[in-house]
Amino acid sequence: KQEVTQIPAALSVPEGENLVLNCSFTDSAIYNLQWFRQDPGKGLTSLLLIQSSQREQTSGRLNASLDKSSGRSTLYIAASQPGDSATYLCAVTRGDSWGKFQFGAGTQVVVTP
Amino acid sequence: SQTIHQWPATLVQPVGSPLSLECTVEGTSNPNLYWYRQAAGRGLQLLFYSVGIGQISSEVPQNLSASRPQDRQFILSSKKLLLSDSGFYLCAWSKGANTEAFFGQGTRLTVV
Numbered sequence: 001k002q003e004v005t006q007i008p009a010a011l012s013v014p015e016g017e018n019l020v021l022n023c024s025f026t027d028s029a030i031y032n033l034q035w036f037r038q039d040p041g042k043g044l045t046s047l048l049l050i051q052s053s054q055r056e057q058t059s060g061r062l063n064a065s066l067d068k069s070s071g072r073s074t075l076y077i078a079a080s081q082p083g084d085s086a087t088y089l090c091a092v093t094r095g096d097s098w099g100k101f102q103f104g105a106g107t108q109v110v111v112t113p
Numbered sequence: 114s115q116t117i118h119q120w121p122a123t124l125v126q127p128v129g130s131p132l133s134l135e136c137t138v139e140g141t142s143n144p145n146l147y148w149y150r151q152a153a154g155r156g157l158q159l160l161f162y163s164v165g166i167g168q169i170s171s172e173v174p175q176n177l178s179a180s181r182p183q184d185r186q187f188i189l190s191s192k193k194l195l196l197s198d199s200g201f202y203l204c205a206w207s208k209g210a211n212t213e214a215f216f217g218q219g220t221r222l223t224v225v
Contacts, residue, residue: 031211032211034213034214036216041201041219041221042218042219043119043203043216043217043218043219044203044205044216045216046213046214046215046216049212049213051211052211089156089157091157091214093211098145098162098164098170099145099147099162099207099209099211099212099214100147100159100162100172101147101149101157101159101214102159103156103157104156105155105156106156
């Protein structure tokens with residue numbers, strides 16, 4: 001059974017520092033990995049999708065890497081801003097064709113001014 | 114562009130009452146549709162998924178059911194709510210296994 005773990009569960013950094021969020025998964029037979037952001041009481045906003053054949057994806061200040069063999073992904077957010085405060089979730093699609101996600105519990109990030 | 118709508122945003126229902134949550138997707142055809150639940154202090158759990166009209170698969174046995182009466186409409190229902198059905202319900206869509214998934218804004222359900 002696939003298990004997805006995100007460490008740390010919470011993180012507080014001063015504005016301007018780079019954020020490093022970790023995601024690990026136990027079964028390397030994934031289709032893809034997706035990072036999401038969730039603001040309190042809101043739905044999920046997609047940040048980056050990394051397909052299983054890719055090593056990394058970039059969008060603006062965000063960069064996500066994927067190492068399938070070691071079962072790890074890392075989300076980097078450069079030059080953090082207070083607006084980056086949210087919970088960040090990673091999710092992997094299972095080794096079938098239906099696009100069903102297995103989610104981690106998330107990392108709650110607070111960026112202090 | 115594609116959009117996904119969920120309603121209502123908030124719902125308070127008594128134990129034993131029925132439930133109907135609706136989700137619609139615009140701007141795409143034949144999407145895969147999903148219902149997830151996020152319980153307090155827990156991660157997101159997949160409840161149902163659908164790859165076409167009338168095709169529903171359940172991930173966990175529970176008091177809930179889902180239906181897909183139209184291509185871009187996904188409904189979550191219950192005949193009699195339990196206290197344990199409280200949570201944050203999220204609808205999502207994607208075009209398949211290797212594509213990006215998009216989520217709605219969620220429905221906060223409180224069963225009292």
